[in-house]
Amino acid sequence: MNMIPFNKPYLTGKETHYIYDAVNSGKISGNGKYTQKCQAFFESHYGFKKALLTTSCTDALEMSAMLANIEPGDEVIVPSFTFVSTAIAFVRQGAKIVFADSCADNPNIDADKIEALITDKTKAIVPVHYAGVACDMDKIMELAAKYNLLVIEDAAQAIDSFYIGKDGVKRALGSIGHMAAFSFHETKNIVSGEGGMLTINDERFIHRAEIIWEKGTNRAEFFRGEVNKYGWVDTGSSFLPSEVIAAFLWAQIENIDIIQEKRKLLWNAYYDGLKAQSNVVLPQLPEYATNNGHMFYIVAKNIEHRTKIINVLKEHGYHAVFHYISLHSSDYYQSKHDGRSLDYSDKFTDCLLRLPLFFELEMDQVKAISKLITE
Structure with a gap:
């Protein structure tokens, strides 16, 4: 596979x-x-x-x-x-x-x-x-x-x-x-x-x-x-x-206009494929922001839920990845941090998952990924 x-x-x-x-x-x-x-x-x-x-x-x-x-x-x-x-x-x-x-x-x-x-x-x-x-x-x-x-x-x-x-x-x-x-x-x-x-x-x-x-x-x-x-x-x-x-x-x-058009189509396909489910939270666009189709991410319920989604997608041939570890808790800086808890940063550290999104990705693949997450 x-x-x-x-x-x-x-x-x-x-x-x-x-x-x-x-x-x-x-x-x-x-x-x-x-x-x-x-x-x-x-x-x-x-x-x-x-x-x-x-x-x-x-x-x-x-x-x-x-x-x-x-x-x-x-x-x-x-x-x-x-x-x-x-x-x-x-x-x-x-x-x-x-x-x-x-x-x-x-x-x-x-x-x-x-x-x-x-x-x-x-x-x-x-x-x-x-x-x-x-x-x-x-x-x-x-x-x-x-x-x-x-x-x-x-x-x-x-x-x-x-x-x-x-x-x-x-x-x-x-x-x-x-x-x-x-x-x-x-x-x-x-x-x-x-x-x-x-x-x-x-x-x-x-x-x-x-x-x-x-x-x-x-x-x-x-x-x-x-x-x-x-x-x-x-x-x-x-x-x-x-x-x-x-x-x-x-x-x-x-080719920036062609690239951007395709990326936004893929982003919208993910959103349309996932908006009816309640398993995960989808990206929120504030009214003052536009979307450049850079990344489609979902927010799982917790780190265990995210790991389960990663594993299910991997079993079916799709590579999804998490993202940053909160810098305030890093090995290098935690001793220099002032000790404040940054709860939402930590939430995204544990729960955010990025889905495949690149120019040559096909709509059928977006639909298949969305279906696996929904199920």
Whole structure:
């Protein structure tokens, strides 16, 4: 029996063509034709003031921590139910992580519980748009303005997803906070194997972001002819990806509408197939959030129930997987956590299960998985 995987990267067919073109152009080290095409698309299509491709979403988060001038003693508010990169980018700068709980009905940070966590040492809030579903960005941005904090969106899973504000305006996730980080890892909607992107929406950070991106040099200005030499002017690292990665990504970008349409069809098929049952809880979309079809998850009654579902699906050839372990209870950070219980984060740790969702998944397979869960 062939196992239907949890994820399978989709190839459009143009990836190797563009990689061949990039390799034969003689410019493969980064910030060439394909890097610039990708960045220009994201800026024009989603309204990011500045987009910089990176070798990973983790790198983009690390850049944001440098740009935010996070220093030892600073506090950064992060949801506990997230990937380790969300926290470690700020830990590396010396920050204390203050973990926030999830909402009762979805894994995103509970915006109503953030203000109680703010102290005079708080420097930034890092909302994670879990499964591509928007956090309550109006509340978060209002708190940031009230306490003079930075907001760095972890939009790793949120490409082509939007937030509808109280003003009725629809804004791309990653365009609302001061900065944002995206992932193009092979598990995401559009991919480049590894890869990510930092978006900057506050003019204050754009110039320095390019310097940090180019190993602390003003090399980007030099190649644009804005300075007659370049040198070491700031901190930074080797964050920009090669043209090979950007060329791969460009083939995906060209097909983003087709990819998104199919992923959302699959998501809706899961929802329609499972909405009548009472065994598990389905994803909740707040009225201010759109759905980008990144992930379809269910919430089981408890960890034993989840394990049973995993085993039944596996017996029938379907690979379903759970997700994050609450970071506040991790081996690395539990002794540094302030001891607050984060009940909803722990609930999603024990009960959330992700179902197979990828471009080549077939509707009949979605129906079969839904039927097994219902039964």
